[in-house]
Amino acid sequence: MIVVSLTYLKSAEEADRHMEGHMAWLKTGYAEHGFLASGRKVPRTGGLILARGPRAAVEAYLESDPFKTHGIADFAVTEIDVTTAVAGLEVLKG
Numbered sequence: 001m002i003v004v005s006l007t008y009l010k011s012a013e014e015a016d017r018h019m020e021g022h023m024a025w026l027k028t029g030y031a032e033h034g035f036l037a038s039g040r041k042v043p044r045t046g047g048l049i050l051a052r053g054p055r056a057a058v059e060a061y062l063e064s065d066p067f068k069t070h071g072i073a074d075f076a077v078t079e080i081d082v083t084t085a086v087a088g089l090e091v092l093k094g
Helices: 012-017 019-032 055-062
Strands: 002-008 035-040 046-051 073-079
Touching (some): 002 055, 012 019, 019 035, 019 046, 055 073
Antiparallel strands (some): 002 046, 002 073
């Protein structure tokens, strides 16, 4: 499993200017790049994406996010080997 933590480098208002493109990018991520879940951090300082797939492929796709190309957010990528999950979330394992 890949955990991507986005941290805003610019204001939330600046992020909002690129939100439509970011949301379209996320939609493609779900359809074609193994995204499983995503959402905003609370308080709103960025967001998180959970994905499956080869780390290199996920990292390559991150480069096309409008938040990345417009310098809105910094991305930290962590790969984890999920060994235990509650019923219904077995998809997160291995």
